[in-house]
Amino acid sequence: MPEQLPVPLTLSDAHSVAIIGAGLSGLACGHQLAGQGVKVSLFDKARGAGGRMSSKRRPLATLDLGAQAFTVRHDRFANKVAEWQSAGCVATWPTSRYQASASGWQTHDDDQLRYTGTPRMSSITRHLADTLDALPNAAITLETHIIALNKTVAGWQLQDHHGTIHGPFDMVVISAPPPQANALLAEWEPTLAAACEANPQRGCWSAWVIFEQPLPPMAKVASAWHTVHAQHPVLRLASRNHTKPGREHQPESISLLAQLDWSDDHIESDSESVAQQLLEAFVSLLPGNTNLPNIIELGAHRWRYAQPAQAGNQSYLYSTRGLALCGDSFKGSRVEDAWLSGDELGRALTGRSF
Ligand SMILES: Cc1cc2nc3c(=O)[nH]c(=O)nc-3n(C[C@H](O)[C@H](O)[C@H](O)COP(=O)(O)OP(=O)(O)OC[C@H]3O[C@@H](n4cnc5c(N)ncnc54)[C@H](O)[C@@H]3O)c2cc1C
Structure with a gap:
């Protein structure tokens, strides 16, 4: 520099x-x-x-x-976020976080308060x-x-x-x-x-899925879970949009963020196949007997410059x-x-x- x-x-x-x-x-x-x-x-x-x-x-x-959400560490940013909260465009979320791997889902708490924009x-x-x-x-x-x-x-x-x-x-x-x-x-x-x-910047694929019905409940997982961090080669994070403050009236929809390594390897792929692969990765983390509701819409967005490499x-x-x-x-x-x-x-x- x-x-x-x-x-x-x-x-x-x-x-x-x-x-x-x-x-x-x-x-x-x-x-x-x-x-x-x-x-x-x-x-x-x-x-x-x-x-x-x-x-x-x-x-x-x-x-x-x-x-999807952000943390606050610096005092000046904390003051700004408090202003945004008073203006009604920020709220705390997510408060129900999980991590998932082939061995199942566990709660994923780190005592760090997170915020998101509201209603988006x-x-x-x-x-x-x-x-x-x-x-x-x-x-x-x-x-x-x-x-x-x-x-x-x-x-x-x-x-x-x-x-x-x-x-x-x-x-x-x-x-x-x-x-x-x-x-x-x-x-x-x-x-x-x-x-x-x-x-240099790294790319990231994000997919979205809108369902006809809510996702079915899972044993030992809060039915209103907000996010799940995936230990998976394709999927990094799944987040439920309708659990965000101000969007409770919307149908079930999830945003699926891909792993950065996988995104770099697939950055020129077509969005339909990426969306399908991210959905399959998410489904692979659900218990085997889960019946997924009908899908109304599935799509993917490529962020060519998502974040700095370091x-x-x-x-x-x-x-x-x-x-x-x-x-x-x-x-x-x-x-x-x-x-x-x-x-x-x-x-x-x-x-x-x-
Ligand atoms: C998938 C993903 C997940 C993320 N998750 C998190 C998270 O969980 N927590 C967190 O804190 N951060 C997260 N981030 C990072 C966060 O979104 C960014 O740090 C922040 O939004 C960057 O803001 P910026 O103003 O620096 O850049 P940008 O938001 O990229 O703004 C740059 C703007 O420049 C415009 N532009 C570019 N070139 C031109 C041009 N030639 N002419 C006119 N306009 C132009 C673009 O349209 C864009 O609006 C995530 C980012 C991505 C992509």
Whole structure:
């Protein structure tokens, strides 16, 4: 990782910043900057804010396919999560955790409190996006894939996939995973590009299954179990969406997260066969006499850049040319790391400590 250089300029209400990526880190950074009067323009290629905290809305159920739950360790993040709880977009979950192997199911408690978005994981990023977009000095533009940066005498310009040019901006923050960030900055900033190249990402497949009826009860397992960590070569975690706060009215649906090694080996497979293999892995962990309810829907989503191959040792990076990077990849691989990274970059760029 490169050494941090002095901040190129301390941003104030005289400056404008483009943020690429409306995941948690980009939104956290946007709030810090806009709160200090900086003019913030946030862009995301997706239809909604959220990134890897997105939820998939189907007619019968809403499914979390990325982060299922998160932990809180840092005091500042704890205060933020308490704010989100008061705003009604976060609740504690899961409280009924199991682990499963060929030898059966056992409870899996570690006394660590976990949280999830309510009524879906993306409620957190939706709340942050709505409150940011409501500020007079901030704007979020969705469905806008930034494909190139250009440095002009007036500042940085962004080109999107329609050919539209945005800017100029005094600074560009990229909160996309390192391979996607690298594609934008490689020609402008070799030091940051090298940091991205040194931060390879691992893929992860997630599947979802919606059932007609609840899963049948299992001996010695709470009927309202929330998650099961699988000791299985294909499946890593199964989580029941309708046990999450605010989704009790939905039919039974489970999210199935694949093992990272298996995902890397199958990253180019087709989603139908991946969904089927993840379902078979889950079924193999149920007692032999279990009658699975009818399946209404089965599908899979590929996260090509799900998490860094190893934890980083920096929260964010920036260069004197007015480019900066944030996101979970430079700090860790968790929701908390993403929020801290964006929040700390926003504070650093406006000359505040954290
Ligand atoms: C399957 C899975 C399970 C997980 N489970 C957990 C868990 O249990 N607990 C936990 O704490 N964390 C978990 N995580 C990690 C957590 O989701 C991430 O740490 C966090 O969401 C990362 O946020 P971010 O803002 O850094 O990046 P992202 O959420 O990836 O945001 C980046 C954004 O940039 C956008 N973007 C990229 N390129 C461009 C471009 N060129 N133009 C415009 N927009 C662009 C993307 O659309 C995206 O919205 C999980 C992740 C996955 C994938």
